[in-house]
Amino acid sequence: MTPLHENPRAVGLFAAMLLAAFAPPLAYVNLRRAPSGDTVAAPAPHAAANTVAEVHAPPPAAIPNGPMGDAIRRGKLLVTRTFETVPDHVGNGLHCTSCHLDEGTHTGAASWVGIPGVFPEYRARSGRVDTLERRINDCFERSLNGTALDPGSEDMAAIVAYMGFLSRDVPAGRTPPGRGFRRAEHPPTPDRAHGQTLYAQRCASCHGADGAGQSPGGQYAFPPVWGPRSYNIAAGLARLDTAASFIRWNMPLGQGGSLSEQEAYDVADYVIHQPRPDFARKHLDWPHGGRPRDARY
Ligand code: HEC
Ligand code: HEC
Numbered sequence: 001m002t003p004l005h006e007n008p009r010a011v012g013l014f015a016a017m018l019l020a021a022f023a024p025p026l027a028y029v030n031l032r033r034a035p036s037g038d039t040v041a042a043p044a045p046h047a048a049a050n051t052v053a054e055v056h057a058p059p060p061a062a063i064p065n066g067p068m069g070d071a072i073r074r075g076k077l078l079v080t081r082t083f084e085t086v087p088d089h090v091g092n093g094l095h096c097t098s099c100h101l102d103e104g105t106h107t108g109a110a111s112w113v114g115i116p117g118v119f120p121e122y123r124a125r126s127g128r129v130d131t132l133e134r135r136i137n138d139c140f141e142r143s144l145n146g147t148a149l150d151p152g153s154e155d156m157a158a159i160v161a162y163m164g165f166l167s168r169d170v171p172a173g174r175t176p177p178g179r180g181f182r183r184a185e186h187p188p189t190p191d192r193a194h195g196q197t198l199y200a201q202r203c204a205s206c207h208g209a210d211g212a213g214q215s216p217g218g219q220y221a222f223p224p225v226w227g228p229r230s231y232n233i234a235a236g237l238a239r240l241d242t243a244a245s246f247i248r249w250n251m252p253l254g255q256g257g258s259l260s261e262q263e264a265y266d267v268a269d270y271v272i273h274q275p276r277p278d279f280a281r282k283h284l285d286w287p288h289g290g291r292p293r294d295a296r297y
Contacts, residue, residue, distance in 0.1 A: 038070065055107075055111075057113045076103065078096075091144060092277075093223055117173055127286065139262070143231045143235045195265075202259070211225045247264045
């Protein structure tokens with residue numbers, strides 16, 4: 001991990017966490033990263049009832065030397081510095097790992113550990129069997145509001161190589177426990193007005209009162225959550241159940257699990273209904289049915 005003083009985002013994050021630590025009624029502050037860069041086991045207040053068995057990624061030091069290691073490192077750079085490395089394919093201010101937290105290894109934030117082993121897979125949204133490359137391109141087009149990579153390109157191979165490395169110790173062909181997000185069993189009815197108040201209290205210090213995030217000196221610090229530099233209307237996080245599960249277990253960053261289910265739904269409903277880019281091909285989604293209850297169109 002980069003030392004604090006060399007990393008403006010880490011300094012900002014640290015400051016925000018300090019601020020948050022002094023805001024009542026916070027019970028604890030859970031720092032997500034250990035100095036080694038490994039994920040810290042996170043004992044969140046509400047987590048006990050919702051704990052899932054986890055699959056683990058190998059430590060970064062296990063990346064091999066040689067051409068394979070070079071591809072894995074390139075893949076890791078692409079997913080953690082997406083708009084800097086492939087600016088032509090990214091239409092907003094996000095990296096892949098703005099959502100797939102801890103470099104894609106965080107259970108409860110759509111971890112990639114074990115994911116290459118479940119593709120190809122039939123998906124209702126596309127209505128076809130999708131390869132991992134097509135699934136990745138969906139996130140380029142929707143979550144990054146950008147354009148697809150050539151599925152046969154070196155960069156796509158590098159991203160797949162990185163995900164394969166993360167999944168080295170997971171048997172292929174089985175759905176990894178904790179895949180995706182920890183979904184609410186009985187989704188509550190959201191109160192958007194309360195969500196607006198909660199956003200101001202719990203989110204705006206990092207993501208900005210206007211949702212535009214913060215990028216001091218053009219550096220990535222806190223990503224936008226709505227507006228022209230955010231994910232588009234066809235992204236998974238534009239859906240209520242998906243956004244609420246992500247937010248409940250991961251936000252405020254470092255304090256995942258501190259919002260109640262109701263609060264997470266309230267704030268998610270507020271955030272997803274703020275202005276964001278459209279997606280021209282959205283009418284082609286769910287061609288054979290299977291539209292989820294929180295689909296926006
Ligand atoms: C705005 C948030 C966001 C960003 C940015 C984002 N994704 Fe995703 N990604 C999601 C969501 C939401 C899902 C759906 C997870 C679910 O519903 O289980 C997903 C799913 C995936 C999956 C399939 C996971 C599974 O369990 O099937 C892969 C692979 C993936 N994303 C890769 C990427 C890559 C690579 C990038 C960058 C090019 C990226 N994502 C950027 C939100 C995001
Ligand atoms: C301490 C600062 C901080 C606070 C407070 C915080 N976040 Fe975040 N949030 C982040 C950072 C940083 C990321 C990106 C993670 C990364 O790059 O590792 C993020 C990512 C996100 C994302 C996915 C990426 C995107 O830009 O859409 C959403 C959605 C989100 N936060 C919503 C919220 C909500 C809602 C709250 C309030 C309940 C909140 N956050 C509070 C720092 C914060």
